[in-house]
Amino acid sequence: MNIYVSNLGYDYQIEDLVNLFIEYGVISSATIVEDKYTNRSKGFGFVEMPNRSEGEKAILALHGKDIDGHVISVTEAQPPKQKTFTRRFR
Template sequence: MSIYVGNLSYQVTEDDIRGVFGEYGTVKRVVLPNDRETGRLRGFAFVDMNSDAEEAAAIEALDGAEWMGRDLKVNKAKPKEDRGSFGGNRGGYGGGGGRGRY
């Protein structure tokens, strides 16, 4: 499971995050998503730590804490939702709709 870290400064680096979260355990991975169009950081990150206990300690200590001029939002990351097929078709049929099939 990952930790979601929101309301980050757009100047934050992976090393910055590793430094802060490293105070609570071993940081295995940091993901800093970029905006596809601008390439700019999106203001949030995902952090994987070595154990659930380390994650819990980091969440408790850092949620709501001020860092780099911002109040952090830190919690367990929610699993990525299955967005289904194109057009939200849940029945598994077609998906192109209205293209003169008849």
């Protein structure tokens, strides 16, 4: 299960994210998204948990939790939307 975590503090590290989720089950990966020019956190990330029931338990427990003054949002990640391109002909 891929989990989206938003409203993280900009100083939040991957290790912090892992430590937040590890008590709910096995984590196969964790990522904090960074700005490609500044390498600064964008304040959101993803946690992959292979066991769906453990992921759902983590979402229920962590959504709305205050972490260092930030109320985080924890939801199941949605697949990226397909971009559609329209082309105009003259």
